Amino acid sequence: MRGPNRRQMYAEQTRADLVTAARKLFVDNGFANTSVEAITGAAQVSKGTFYSHFPDKKAMFAGLYTELLQQVGALSDATCEAIRATGPDQPALTAVADLTHAFLRRTIDDPLHRELMAQAPSVLGEQYRHINDTVAQPPIERLLTALAERGELQPDVPVATVARLLLAGLCEGNQIIAAARNREEALTRTFHALTLLMSGVAADNISARG
Structure with missing residues (x-):
């Protein structure tokens, strides 16, 4: 049985990075004061990448x-x-x-x-x-x-x-x-x-x- 390919591993890691960034920002700044831009900036990915993983x-x-x-x-x-x-x-x-x-x-x-x-x-x-x-x-x-x-x-x-x-x-x-x-x-x-x-x-x- 094949394991995850490189693209899948990258996608999983990117999602994990976004979640890690959001956790910290939601704690530090609250949901209302945390923008998608702040999350993507902390995770060092684009907004498009964010929306490929989460609708909002x-x-x-x-x-x-x-x-x-x-x-x-x-x-x-x-x-x-x-x-x-x-x-x-x-x-x-x-x-x-x-x-x-x-x-x-x-x-x-x-x-x-x-x-x-x-x-x-x-x-x-x-x-x-x-x-x-x-x-x-x-x-x-x-x-x-x-x-x-x-x-x-x-x-x-x-x-x-x-x-x-x-x-x-x-x-x-x-x-x-x-x-x-x-x-x-x-x-x-x-x-x-x-x-x-x-x-x-x-x-x-x-x-x-x-």
Whole structure:
């Protein structure tokens, strides 16, 4: 089987260079203040080359945001698999608290995560909800389903609705932390609030706190 030819390799590298340049510029300057010219200048390619890979910079942003949520989704699925491997005598709901904290922690530790999450609602509009619903929510539903199967959630919990509300809380939590003067304090408050919300759906003998 033939591997990629030189032209394909060049195209892939060019696309990667454009994405790398956009990541930095979206973080440093914001989406609105980043032009296609700035991206192509940083990547040292022509505007025509940009448009051969992306229809516009919004599509590039959407791709970066989708990739971010896919990474978080992979962490959620890994947590789900770990839960399924946990013995029945070991409560696993705290794994959701750990994942929640890790997501919120990225708001402080990862500038790209912070800025993409903060800018996505205004940049993407209705597409923001679509990406969240199709990329981010299903892994959360799978995680909650694994907990429900273990009896760690209330028996009448509507999993899809809780997943959507939890995702909304995580996204809003990013906004709160990103805008705070003291992000560490904001992280503590936001995490505490979300664990209290999760406690409401936990089975009576299970703690949602990590």
